[in-house]
Amino acid sequence: MNILVVGGGGREHALVRKLLQSEKTGKLYCIPGNAGIANEAICPRSDLKTTDMKQIVAFAVENKIDFAVVAPDDPLVLGMVDAFQEKGIPAFGPNKLAAAIEGSKVFSKGLMKKYGIPTAKYNAFTDMREAERHIRDSGTYPVVIKADGLALGKGVVIAEDFTSAKAAIRSMMEEKIFGESGSEIVVEEFLEGPEVTVLAFCDGKTIVPMASSMDHKRAFDGNLGPNTGGMGVIAPNPHYTPEIANLCMKTIFLPTVEAMSRENRPFKGCLYFGLILTPDGPKVIEYNCRFGDPEAQAVLALLDTDLLEIMLAVTGEKLNTLTVKWKDGAAACIVAASGGYPGKYRVGHAISGLKPDGQLDGALVHHAGTKHTGDGFVTSAGRVLGVTAQAKTLQEALDEAYKAIGKIRFEGMFYRTDIGKY
Numbered sequence: 001m002n003i004l005v006v007g008g009g010g011r012e013h014a015l016v017r018k019l020l021q022s023e024k025t026g027k028l029y030c031i032p033g034n035a036g037i038a039n040e041a042i043c044p045r046s047d048l049k050t051t052d053m054k055q056i057v058a059f060a061v062e063n064k065i066d067f068a069v070v071a072p073d074d075p076l077v078l079g080m081v082d083a084f085q086e087k088g089i090p091a092f093g094p095n096k097l098a099a100a101i102e103g104s105k106v107f108s109k110g111l112m113k114k115y116g117i118p119t120a121k122y123n124a125f126t127d128m129r130e131a132e133r134h135i136r137d138s139g140t141y142p143v144v145i146k147a148d149g150l151a152l153g154k155g156v157v158i159a160e161d162f163t164s165a166k167a168a169i170r171s172m173m174e175e176k177i178f179g180e181s182g183s184e185i186v187v188e189e190f191l192e193g194p195e196v197t198v199l200a201f202c203d204g205k206t207i208v209p210m211a212s213s214m215d216h217k218r219a220f221d222g223n224l225g226p227n228t229g230g231m232g233v234i235a236p237n238p239h240y241t242p243e244i245a246n247l248c249m250k251t252i253f254l255p256t257v258e259a260m261s262r263e264n265r266p267f268k269g270c271l272y273f274g275l276i277l278t279p280d281g282p283k284v285i286e287y288n289c290r291f292g293d294p295e296a297q298a299v300l301a302l303l304d305t306d307l308l309e310i311m312l313a314v315t316g317e318k319l320n321t322l323t324v325k326w327k328d329g330a331a332a333c334i335v336a337a338s339g340g341y342p343g344k345y346r347v348g349h350a351i352s353g354l355k356p357d358g359q360l361d362g363a364l365v366h367h368a369g370t371k372h373t374g375d376g377f378v379t380s381a382g383r384v385l386g387v388t389a390q391a392k393t394l395q396e397a398l399d400e401a402y403k404a405i406g407k408i409r410f411e412g413m414f415y416r417t418d419i420g421k422y
């Protein structure tokens with residue numbers, strides 16, 4: 001089968017590598033891809049953005065693509081899966097209606113409320129002053145403020161007092177730093193407890209959770225600094241016991257699938273559950289409609305079943321006929337970022353220490369933001385590389401990943417040295 005993966009980060013590099021392991025995979029394309037992906041798959045249109053829907057779909061038609069995988073949030077929320085389907089090309093990922101589970105916090109919070117799925121208590125506001133009044137009257141801090149729509153993972157502010165809450169509301173609703181994503185906001189209760197990510201394959205009826213994981217969203221060691229897209233991941237998550245997994249299946253995963261299907265938005269693809277294990281039980285802090293990045297890098301390293309078979313079962317609504325197997329042991333992914341990320345940073349720095357086969361001392365190097373120049377790889381984004389190791393124990397996986405990342409250099413490079421310590 002000819003396959004097209006849409007996206008160009010570390011997550012897509014991990015997906016491409018897994019898809020290449022399938023016997024069914026023929027030509028494998030990735031748009032836009034990146035320099036690391038281009039070593040393994042065909043990246044014919046690195047000039048396109050993932051939201052260039054018309055051109056990407058036209059490419060798929062011209063090049064006889066049999067199956068598409070739409071990995072990032074924005075094309076999913078824009079309806080790229082629907083656009084492929086209109087041309088008769090099956091695509092992995094939720095359609096536009098189902099992608100609203102990530103695309104609108106007001107929608108997802110409303111869904112959880114309607115179907116009794118445990119989540120933080122909240123109120124939604126379209127009026128700035130009402131939101132401010134609500135926060136002042138309730139007087140409980142910290143309080144969590146979220147822009148309704150997509151905001152590059154930066155649309156969440158945890159405000160410690162009224163002044164910072166007001167500043168966050170103004171920047172979202174008045175200054176519109178996230179554009180229309182901030183026209184409506186959600187103000188919610190702050191939840192305390194360990195965070196767990198569970199990605200799950202879902203075909204609209206059947207849900208199959210993957211190995212659990214733990215992202216590290218803050219930029220610096222000690223969980224300090226600004227929120228990023230994710231600086232490192234361990235899988236499985238040590239806080240996520242089999243008892244908690246059972247509870248989540250009963251109170252969160254199955255009810256979510258059921259709720260989406262009742263709303264006539266059956267979810268097909270990878271559903272991302274961002275959970276907090278509170279003293280009152282697991283609660284949802286966010287849904288995403290796609291694989292996490294860098295969660296995918298660590299979680300897919302543990303997958304022991306053909307990913308293409310699973311994806312075909314998802315789009316064909318036959319997930320109940322498949323057994324998805326996982327490797328024993330653990331995986332860790334450490335992200336190497338550009339100095340200044342998630343704020344301003346420079347690009348174009350030469351990267352040294354990489355091997356042509358994408359491996360390093362037994363670890364896998366996934367490219368997130370790299371370009372190729374005559375002399376080799378250079379940096380091209382905030383998150384540059386993810387180094388992923390899989391081993392019998394979490395400590396061994398971490399040791400291997402850290403040993404490998406220690407051999408990579410570029411100007412301004414930084415990474416967290418405490419992944420997996422929480």
Ligand code: AMP
Pocket residue numbers: 120144153154155156158188189190191192195217227274285286
């Ligand atoms: P998000 O951008 O939705 O991934 O959220 C970023 C981070 O904000 C999450 O990983 C949590 O650490 C934190 N967060 C979001 N909602 C809440 C909440 N209700 N209570 C506590 N922390 C939260």
Ligand code: GLY
Pocket residue numbers: 153215229230288291292293294295
């Ligand atoms: N790593 C968090 C996310 O992909 O949303």
